[in-house]
Amino acid sequence: MAEISLRHVAKSYGRTPVVHAIDLEVAAGEFIVILGPSGCGKSTLLRMIAGLEAITAGEIAIGGRVVNDLEPRERGCAMVFQNYALYPHMTVADNIGYALKVAGVAKAERLARIEKVADALGLRDLLGRRPAQLSGGQRQRVAMGRAMIREPAVFLFDEPLSNLDAELRVRMRVEIRKLHDRLGATSIFVTHDQVEAMTLADRIVVLHGGRVEQIGTPYAIYHQPASHFVAGFIGSPAMNRLDGRVGPAATVVFADGTTIAVPDLDLPEGQAVTLGIRPEDLRVGSEAPEDGIRHRLAIDFVEHLGPAALVHGRFAGHDFVASVPRHIAFTVVEGLTFTMPVETMHLFDSTTGRRIGIDAARE
């Protein structure tokens, strides 16, 4: 177990900055997920922690020891690669045990530990096979075994599940979390899949363009996205985001004239803001309270998902989605009535993209 500190860690390739001064404190035994779109620098960040990539600036400490100048093998991290990177000419047993062989562990002990790991991962019958003779899921487990056997202080995962089919991915996700809880190592897991992030993480680090957008628990990331970007990136379907301006008397006014009251709004009139609300937070149809401010959504098309329907339409001059539970009736011709509960609204500064704390007073 080891805590990890990143202090102003940055990376540039030549002149191109890829990761901008990141600060992150990971507690010992914590499960951190680094989440972000493709190309945002997730892998780069992970590889800098592993020592596979030199850092351009800043400091990385693992277990209280600055590791900037240490080789990967001296950092006590184990890594699971996206494409598993198994040694093609070695058997499963040799793949798993290679780190021990390099470390000079005696053969008898090595075999015992390989068997223990193989048992834990259900690989016992496959120990004699070559990677080419394994299915994707089995290879993935071998890659995990290779990391586990070293009993590392830190596990690093770089999208280890992205090559698996949906069902296997869900199963391995659970396995990984169980493994983490059992071993108690510190884990850093890179993914671009928000469901993976939400289900696995103690805390999520949302990365965008090489910058940290937000660090927080899955709950906080979902319920209090710190920026316009996080709001749009987390949640499926994405949060509705309406660009408007602050109007008179605590309202937000949109280009088409729609006005929405946002109590407690205390901003200079005319400031550009983005109002956000999740499709599932709307109160729709017969559940829209009579005393609320009712809006009407002109429906373009409907996606039936089973438990709910996603209703797409236009509102306040923007594309807008509402999630309608299946017991609520509506017709495309009449459109959809809805209200926007104030406590579920999010407000962002349109120029900086940062969250504006309208909810500060409410919490």
Added chain:
Amino acid sequence: MIERTPILNLVTQLVLFVGLVVALAPFVFVAIAATHDLRDVNLVPMPLLPGHNFIDNLATAWHRAGLGPKLVNSLIFAGGVAIGKVVVSAFTAYAIVFFRFPGRQLLFWSIFVTLMLPLEVRIVPTYAVAANVLGPYQAILDITGITSLVEALSGIRLDLQFGLLNSYPGLILPLVATATGTFLYRQFFLTLPDELVEAAKMDGAGPIRFFFDIVLPLSRNNIAALATIMFLWAWNQYLWPLLVTTEPEHATAVTALKSLIPNEGGIPEWNVAMAGTLIVMLPTLIVVIVMQRWFVRGLIASEK
């Protein structure tokens, strides 16, 4: 891919067959000529049914050209070149592909340039170096005036001498130092995924372990292919062994064949010459047959 194209199949088979005949015909001709006696082999046209003197001819050729020791020489020579090539090219390619060091590009291009300078082109300077390996250094000392300085001061004339003529190193070393093998390996090493390198780093393997535990086992087929090609190539070398070995006991089998070829005005014993040729061909045939499985795999796609 399974396709049913009977006509195409027929045509390809035919082309292959013609190729086989063209490739084998000279060989068959040599083999038949080696079985005739002096009279039959000189008939025009030569009878295409085998004669009865095969064993006699082999024995005559063997003794006349002293093939026993020469085959041993050839074996050491070609084997040495093959092994030397495999080792040197594997190391150079490893350094070029997996390490970032200053001058890497320069090194790469200087190796590349030597591809354009086959042995035949640089044979005179190579010979000079083989005759005295320290010659170039002597020249530097002479030109810079150090020789005369030392002579003036101490009265000793520096004369560096280290000749490799008529020795195995002299035969082998100049042929080892060429670029083809380096390129074969480089191309293969470049196909190894970066993640494999990184996984090994995470597992704690340093560069030397990585080379021996991972790179080398994965390049088994390439090693076999390169060793085969180089063995055959070295075995068939004529010019260089001829130049470097002035004493007959150091000659190779291929150069020894020369002594079997009838001189103008001599007895036209082509049957003996052909028998000698067969003997000299045999080791290469065996090598190809033994190695062909790996050889072919090494030259085509790598394992998945």
